[in-house]
Amino acid sequence: MTAPLLSLRGISKSYGQIRANQAIDLDVPPRSIHAILGENGAGKSTLVKLIYGVEQPDSGTIMWKGAPLSLASPAEARRAGIGMVFQHFSLFETLTVVENIRLVVPGRKADLAERIRTLGRDFGLEVDPFAHVHALSVGERQRVEIIRCLMTNPKLLILDEPTSVLPPQSVEKLFDTLRRLRDGGVSVLFISHKLEEIRAICDHATILRGGRVTGHLDPREHDVHDLARMMIGRDMPEPMPALARSGGDKRLEIIGLDYRPDDPFAVPLSGISLTVRSGEILGIAGISGNGQTELAALISGETELPREQRDRIYMMGKDVGALDAATRRRLGFAFVPEDRLGRGAVPEMSLVLNGLLTAHPLKLLKHGLIDRKNAAAFADECIRRYDVRTPGPETEAGALSGGNLQKFIVGREIMLSPKLLFVAQPTWGVDIGAASAIRRRLVTLRNEGMAILVISEELEELFELCDSIQVLHNGKLSPPLVTRDTRPEEIGRYMIGARSPSGKVLA
């Protein structure tokens, strides 16, 4: 065996009482794609931060090309030839794509823009170099991050959950990219919880659980259930079977909605029609940046419709076009937004106060004052019922990991027992154990008669959850496709705008 490119021995790191990494050993050979597998809180992020120089280990050694390496900062890591694409983006929203990249990569704007376009074409990461980042969807922002990393020609590329926002076609394309990079002499450290993906692309995997290594193996030699068991320490929960139902009352109806946003970079919507009935889950598939953000804000009431458009959205049979977000919630609407920090939760506030954000009608107020006891009890219950890993309800929301905060927000909205629940990206960044718990919960609620609308980029998720799926592409919504009569490839064709005549269309 060749000498490893990167080699860790006995790496440990603690944050106060929490031992995030304990005696981690890891070898990444040259020309390999190496997976790090683990649930949220298993220590994946910490380990990666140590390799990328964001944090320094308490003990242990890092060897790079056979020599000891100590990194004081990510800048040094980049100089040494280690690049990383983070799960949380670090882009300046007020700058354009090319300006963001120019902060890290020297060069003239025009040349950089050309390189961005070339990389985009080669790797399926199309993005307009002159678009402002604030106007990009989450998916497009991740593309920018990946491109920025590729531009510094790293020897080791770390990717933290890179595929979570890509459509199936682009995932395959990205994998091609990664294989080509590997063949060109770049090793890839691939962090994911999507076991199928890891089996498809990685030649080694290191499994972490509770901050320790629980196994080194070749993922191609094990099936998904084996991997999952090693990762979560027990068997995977089975998906919840959906009861057949029909003919519930209409809880959400959108009829021929057109929307022309003020922001020139936002996606205009045209002719959007959909219906969600009680006891039904409707999924909206599509690559992000095709109008999901705009549609979600129109349904939630955060974006107001122009006056002449106000008879297009109905909730529980009422025209809500002129009603604000709070009034729609009072009708029995609840919503989990795709951005958790700063929208679904206030990062600087405790979980108790974040519970109050939308759950205040649940007797958490007394004569206009906050009822501290009830508010704390609500947060406690939400933490317990939805398995939120946190030191306690007084913890600030910003200190929680993305997945745990998502569990809290989903829990909070479900505890409102809404008539209509709208969830954007329900399990994005959530570990598989918790993700399957959330999905089971959604199906249970559907069986109990709740109307649920889900926006997701993960097709497997939509196929597991939904009674029917509509695809959003370029601001237009496909007709509803009955999930059990439709194959993923057909949805995929709608996702890239190639209409399929063969999909079974609901009457």
Next chain:
Amino acid sequence: MSAFSGTILPVFVRREHASLTATLLAPPLALATAAILNLGLYVLMGRDPAAVIYAMLLEPFLSWASFSEVLLKAGPLLLIAQGLAIGFRAKVFNIGAEGQFILGAIFASAIPIWFPQATGQWIWPLMLLLGAIGGAFWASITAFWRVRLNANEILVSLMLSLVAAQLLNYLLLGPWKDPAGFNFPQSVMFQYDAMVPILIPGTRVNVSVLLALMLSLAAWVFMQRSFTGYKLQVGGLAPRAAGYAGFSEGRAIWLSLLIGGFAAGLAGAAEVAGPLGQLQRSISTGYGYAAIIVAYLGGLHPIGIVFSALFMAVLYIGGDNAMVSANLPIAAVRVFQGSLLLAYLVAVAFVRYRLEWRRPAYRSPS
């Protein structure tokens, strides 16, 4: 090659939690820093630093007479700063408390000027109420344009302060000029019942200080316990979360500005119905602007503001003392205030961030 690659300077690292220690230490450290810098300045100016320190920071406490003046100054600062802090927490930046203060003084003065013969204990409370309404009215202009046209509230409120000063000038040079006042730009002296009752006999300290303390308590309940205060804070910390939860931004702007204007107007009324006893051109010595510093120095927290208002008042009175006894120019007090705010803003950065000295790095030879 050098073994050290550049990172000798410490870096800012975001803390997971706001640091309580840093929160509490920030004001005294800022004060110490500002004091040292300004003492250096006084030495450069050829003044005796010990004399300045004595006059500025100690003398105000050494006699009851001068300490009562401190309390008198602290009253309006406290009132205005509590009102402003609520808006600042909601990220509504009302910089025009000075104008709202003047309007409060004008509204309150209308009663004794139009009804100089009136008597009864209802007059001064009504004046305070009218003053508060006047301040709120002036702030509502800013709120209207901000909500209606998205006009920046900083600019509108600031410029309205200049308009308010001109309005005051017009009234004092025209319709409200005291006919027996030898053409001085000031109104008639107010009657006895138009004066806020004295709280401590033998001083000029009046009931409005108590009022300011009570409203501080109310501000605490409002910000820390009420749902409306919570909504304002959500709007300030995470505007998109407020939109998501359906908290109206327009309502937050209106409420923030009305509260700020109400408090500033009340302070203006208490000033003309208190130590001044008439409407005159120099009713405000920059209270509206100093209160901005007071609000931030108090950490935008109702309890912190009580202390910072008291401290700022000491600085006013001590500054006056130092002008007399240590021959300090008036600008020196302003410089002290400004450097104090600056030092504080630097210090509060450490509430959310900490410095980290990275280990010097060595690189593998490559």
